[in-house]
Amino acid sequence: MKILTILVVDDDPVIRRLLQQRLKKENYNVLVAADGYKAQSILQEKHVDVVLTDLMMPGDIGGIEVTEIAKNINKNIEVILITAHSSVDTAVEAMKKGASDYLEKPINFDELFLRLDKIANVQTIFRSAQELQHAMDVTEHAASETIQALEMKTAELQGLLDEVENILRDHDSSEEVRITRALDKISGI
């Protein structure tokens, strides 16, 4: 299974460090940002699979805005929001903007790892589907070239056979002439 790169966005240094340590221990690649602006510049520079962001952050860029920025940069990025119980409604709002899930504080790590596993699974399946699709396109293209070449060749030979038949049925000429002309036709193949 694919190793996910996760961007943690939280203004609280304690939560940031906690998330970073736990995720690293589970073998994820982890990037951190202390606010929405930093998150934006990381998203623009590096490949990220999942954004794990606090919903409420000081400044103009909160979790909803981070979701929009991430989805604009790459629509395949999954966003999980971390929210206080009181702001569940806002989290649902964010899901309409493309966030895939939310977790309530305090973070239950088992739950978080389960969701990340699911995302990794879906991304793996999605990638193999794309690879299969590509393999199918290549095969189909090669098959169509062969089939079309055969189709044209068969039609050409059919045309030739029809001409030979006409020559052989031409009762105005002697048998010898007909056979010679028919053979001339065929020798062109």
Add this chain to the structure above:
Amino acid sequence: MLKINSSELKFIAQYIYDISGIFLDESKAYLFETRLSSIAEELGCTSYQDLYTKAKKDTKKTIERQIIDAISTNETLFFRDKGPFELLQHKILPEIIDKRTSASPNLKTNIKIWSAASSTGQELYSIAIIIKELIPDLSRYNINLLGTDISDTAVSQASYGKYNKFEIERGLPQKQLQRYFTLFGDSWKIKDEIRAMVNFKKFNLMLPFSALGRFDIIFCRNVAIYFTLPDRKKLFDKIADSLTDDGFLVIGSTESLTGVCPRFVPKKHLKSIFYQKKL
């Protein structure tokens, strides 16, 4: 998943053939199971025998329609394979338009096009988009675009013209997406100017074609592959009858008419093949 046994395979295969003309060989048990088990389970059937009995008894034919929907493959894309559409744009349409307009320069030019297995409509909408871009003044033309499919669900989805991002992203260039579709929540909907150019209806290719009239261009791609050879022969013979003498037939890029229909000759334009009637 509900398992199918060998005697069920035989009569279910026969039943599917009878209602749709689609021939599924008995070796493809997995195909019957993956496509029919959810219908069977939803109806509370304990076996495929049970599903068959229920389907036969259903006078409204709802189950029959569900089975056809499940069995008929709906994999289709906008501009699936570039070849046929380039062919249409650079060879077939200019030639037909030229012929028809020079034959009767003062009348409206009639052109009839049929997408014979239109699935969820992508092929016919792609054709409509090409026509729209090729002919600036459509008012001088009478262009009839018909799409037919055996699946009710496919026909209604085609008529509605709404596609999710996965259906739309592969094949359709961004420029055409922006120009001919409107974002509709998480999906894209075809604009009325294109929608108004086309018509979709349910049709079983096993039936006679006489009611459909004659066409200048027929697209019949990747559907005959699901038929037996005798049915394929009948299909293309009927297509030959429904095509004008100078009309064009386009089939799937991995399909062949060799040994299927001697009434057609293949012709090559750039990298694609089209067929015309042998006169």
